[in-house]
Amino acid sequence: MSNTEREHCYEESAQLAQDLHTQGQFLATAPLHPVATATSVQVRDGKSLVTDGPFAETREQLGGFFLVNAQDLDEAIAIATRIPGAKVGTVEIRPVIEVAGLPAQP
Incomplete structure (x- = not known):
C-alpha cells in the first residue's frame, strides 16, 4: 500500500471502530x-534468546487486529467484511479463549 492508501485505510478503520x-x-x-x-523472544531451558525479525518466515503478515464482541461466527463474518484491510488482504477470524484470573476489561 502507498502511504496515501494506508492513511485512508486507517481512517476507514477508525470509522468502523466508532x-x-x-x-x-x-x-x-x-x-x-x-x-x-519485530523482535522475537524465546525461552528454552531457562535461557532467553532475543532475535531481530519475525518469529516465522512467511509471505503473509499480520497487519493489525480488531477485537470485537460478536454473538456468533455469522456476526463475526459480517463485521470482518467491513474491515478495510479485507479489500487488499485477508481477515482471519478467531475466537478468544477465556482465561480465569486475568484483569477485568475496562
Missing part, C-alpha cells in the same frame, strides 16, 4: 508496524 463502539461491540483495534521492526 460504529462498532456505538453498537457496543468494540473492544480494541490497532495496526502493527511491519515485520522488519
Whole structure:
C-alpha cells in the first residue's frame, strides 16, 4: 500500500471502530508496524534468546487486529467484511479463549 492508501485505510478503520463502539461491540483495534521492526523472544531451558525479525518466515503478515464482541461466527463474518484491510488482504477470524484470573476489561 502507498502511504496515501494506508492513511485512508486507517481512517476507514477508525470509522468502523466508532460504529462498532456505538453498537457496543468494540473492544480494541490497532495496526502493527511491519515485520522488519519485530523482535522475537524465546525461552528454552531457562535461557532467553532475543532475535531481530519475525518469529516465522512467511509471505503473509499480520497487519493489525480488531477485537470485537460478536454473538456468533455469522456476526463475526459480517463485521470482518467491513474491515478495510479485507479489500487488499485477508481477515482471519478467531475466537478468544477465556482465561480465569486475568484483569477485568475496562
